[in-house]
Amino acid sequence: MPGGFLSAFDVEALAALPLFDLINRNRLVDWEAVSHITLGCENSRGEAENNIARTAALRAGFSKTIRGEVQSRRSRSGLFAVVSAAKSIASGELNLIVTGGVESVGQLHIPKSIFQSARGNNLLVRANKVANEHSSNAWVSGVARLEYLASHFSISRDDQDQFSFRSQARWHAAADKGFFEREAMVVRVVDGQGNNLIFRNDEARYVADGIAEFRSVNEIHGVDGTITLGNSSPISDGACAMLLASESAATRYGLVPRVRIVAHAFIESQSIDYLLGSSAAVHKVLKIAGLKLSQIDFIEISEASAVNAIAVLRELKIPVDADYVNTNGGSLAVGDPAGATGARLVITAINQLESSGGRFAVCAICDEHGQGVAILIERIE
Structure with missing residues (x-):
């Protein structure tokens, strides 16, 4: 960040x-x-x-x-x-x-005001007119789309704040137990004063005052909105x-296989509900694999924003606080490096399967142009 x-x-x-x-x-x-x-x-x-x-x-x-x-x-x-x-x-x-x-x-040359006024998420900072100019919902701003989801699914500001708080609490609990030691590496950095610094964990948000901290953040669209920097993942x-x-x-090469990739799926949609690409991709990958959602031990989905994640879970008819979804927190806690997040979901899912003895996990993510992808993996015993 x-x-x-x-x-x-x-x-x-x-x-x-x-x-x-x-x-x-x-x-x-x-x-x-x-x-x-x-x-x-x-x-x-x-x-x-x-x-x-x-x-x-x-x-x-x-x-x-x-x-x-x-x-x-x-x-x-x-x-x-x-x-x-x-x-x-x-x-x-x-x-x-x-x-x-x-x-x-x-190190990108992005105006500081953008970082201060919006979280840098694809959905909040870039409403890509070129990519959307031929679609029926051309040039609908990212925040407006998120607010549409909130309205369509009756997702309140408090719902989003609670979800974000839960993600961060889960991440910190997992980190305290050493869960991320298998997937995180030690990084050494020399600061501006020439000091050698060692980092062993991601720079996750710190939950200080609990849910009250989230409720103190102003809405991006003013009092009528529900989307805030607190319930959106950080740059x-x-x-x-x-x-x-x-x-x-x-x-x-004497490698010990950890998982096998059972199936994958892609979906495309022109609807303004494009932000639900993850749920559609999950349905499709399960159909390809011949499995039911009830057979999946863990699910990792993108948390670009709380409202998006909640809407996806509601589409899948999964409780928003289900302990088998983003069990160890997600992007709302640790951030969303867009090019890496999807692959990171797979690594986290592998470690969760191994630590729990689970068999199947699904990872899914979507983008802001109506496309989603999901992958289903199986732990090898």
């Missing part, structure tokens, strides 16, 4: 961080055999325009012949990258592939990476 410790890294260095860590955690892999990397990155501007997937991989020490591919698909970028990588394995094209995502907003930097392998490659 602006001013956060990860803003010390340019986007290439940020993307390379988890790649270094991935190599260190998997010493038996012949990394020269990894010929392809695909990363999600929403804001493909500046340094990110230079095929950030390949340049970050080279910086991390991968082969000079590695192919890089960037998936720039709005909020879906990270999860789309994971699905794209999985399809390359399933087709037999590749046996090993690295995937994940990155987003660096800390943040972030990156993640994972290694996907075929069964033969896992055997060859």
Whole structure:
């Protein structure tokens, strides 16, 4: 996030961080055999325009012949990258592939007023006229769309504040138990005074005064609105990476498979209800896999905003406080680095399945243009 410790890294260095860590955690892999990397990155501007997937991989020490591919698909970028990588394995094209995502907003030249007046979420800062000019709901502002959801589903300001508070409380409870130690890496930063700083956890919001803190935040659209900076996820930097392998490659390199990808699904919609892409994608991926929602142990959905997440859960007929949904908190607590969030959902879901002994998990995310993606994974015992 602006001013956060990860803003010390340019986007290439940020993307390379988890790649270094991935190599260190998997010493038996012949990394020269990894010929392809695909990363999600929403804001493909500046340094990110230079095929950030390949340049970050080279910086991390991968082969000079590695192919890089960037998936720039709005909020879906990270999860789309994971699905794209999985399809390359399933087709037999590749046996090993690295995937994940990155987003660096800390060094973007965005006016400070934007950070102060809106959270930087796709929905609040960018109502993309070009992408929507041919749709029936062209140029409806991001906040207006969120307020529409709130009105349509009768989601109150208090509902949203409670959801956001619960997300943050869950994240802090999980962090206190050491849940994130398996997926978070230690990052070392030198500050402006030359001091060496070590960070072991994400810069999550701090819940100080409980729900009262959320209720003190003004609405973005004034007293008639329900959307606030408190119930929308904060701008943040972030990156993640994972290694996907075929069964033969896992055997060859002595890898212990953690999960298998059972199915994935994409959906598109032209309706103003486009923000419900996650729920539609969940329904579709379950149908493809031949499973029922009741068979899923855990669900990870995007929390770009509380109202969006609540609407998705209501569409799925899931209680908004269900303990199997975003069990360890979500983007409302830890932030939403758009290009990385979708991939991060998968990593968190894997760790939750392993820590609980669960079998199935679904991860889903949507963007602001009526498109959603979901993936269903199964823990391997």
